[in-house]
Amino acid sequence: MTGRGTGALAGGRAVERAEHLAMNPEEVFSTDVLAIAGPIDIALPRRRIRLRSLGRAPADGDRSSRHATEFARLGGEYREAPRLPHKLMVFDRRGALVAVDPNNLHRDTWEIVEPAAVESFVSLFVRRWTDATDPRRNGVPEVVLTPREKTLVTLLAEGHTDTSAARELGMSARSVTYALRALMDRLGVENRFQLGLALGAMQAASPPRNTPPVEREDR
Numbered sequence: 001m002t003g004r005g006t007g008a009l010a011g012g013r014a015v016e017r018a019e020h021l022a023m024n025p026e027e028v029f030s031t032d033v034l035a036i037a038g039p040i041d042i043a044l045p046r047r048r049i050r051l052r053s054l055g056r057a058p059a060d061g062d063r064s065s066r067h068a069t070e071f072a073r074l075g076g077e078y079r080e081a082p083r084l085p086h087k088l089m090v091f092d093r094r095g096a097l098v099a100v101d102p103n104n105l106h107r108d109t110w111e112i113v114e115p116a117a118v119e120s121f122v123s124l125f126v127r128r129w130t131d132a133t134d135p136r137r138n139g140v141p142e143v144v145l146t147p148r149e150k151t152l153v154t155l156l157a158e159g160h161t162d163t164s165a166a167r168e169l170g171m172s173a174r175s176v177t178y179a180l181r182a183l184m185d186r187l188g189v190e191n192r193f194q195l196g197l198a199l200g201a202m203q204a205a206s207p208p209r210n211t212p213p214v215e216r217e218d219r
Helices: 006-016 031-046 066-073 117-130 145-159 161-171 171-189 192-202
Strands: 002-004 019-024 050-056 077-081 088-091 095-099 107-113
Touching: 002 006, 031 107, 066 077, 077 117, 077 161, 088 117, 107 117, 145 171, 161 171, 161 192, 171 192
Parallel strands: 019 050, 050 077
Antiparallel strands: 002 107, 019 088, 088 095, 095 107
16 A cells, blocks of 8 residues: 555654665755754664665765764664665565655655565665665775874864974974874875865864873974
8 A cells, every 4th residue: 555645654763673774865964854863863773673774975075984984883784876766764674655756855755555565665775775885995984083183184274384283293394294194094095185185074173272282292
C-alpha cells in the first residue's frame, strides 16, 4: 500500500528495531534540518539500530572527512556520491518515505509499505551505497594539532612570514619550515596551498591569545 502525506511511517524512527537507511540528495542542509536530524542520528545507534546514510559529495571539492569521522564515532555509517536521485528513508526494510518531488524536498512524501515497492527502494539504496565512497578513505584525515602547531597555523593565516612567525614563537625559521613539512606529511598534501585548504576545512586555526603559551625553543 502506498499513500501520500505524513502517516504512521512519518514517526517510523521511533519504532525501528534493526536498520535505518537514508538517502540525502541535498547539496547543503538547512539549519532546521540539522537541528532535527542531529539528535535522531545520535539516538538510533544508541538503540543498536544500524544507521547508513548516503549524502552528496561537496560541490566545492572539500576533502575533509570530519563529518564521516563524527558519524562513525556515533555508531553510524556514511558515504558520499556525486549524484543521488531521491530523498529517501527506509525503516527496517518494511516501510519507506520518498519525496514526492525529488527537486523540491520541502513538499509532501510518499509513504510506501507494499513489500515489493519497499524492496525496490532498498535495492536502489544498496546499489548507490555500493558505488559510493567513504570520505575517510580518500579524504583529509582528522588531525589534532599541538598548541604550538595551532599557534603557528594561526600566525601564518594572519599573514606572518616564516621568519616573523618564528620570532613570535621563539623558534628558528628552519624549525617553522620543518613543522610545516611535518604537517603536510601528516595530511598527505604536497604544498602549502593544499595545506591551507586542508587546515581550513578542519577549522584548525584559532586566535593565538586563546591558545596555551608555548615553550621557547633555542634558535
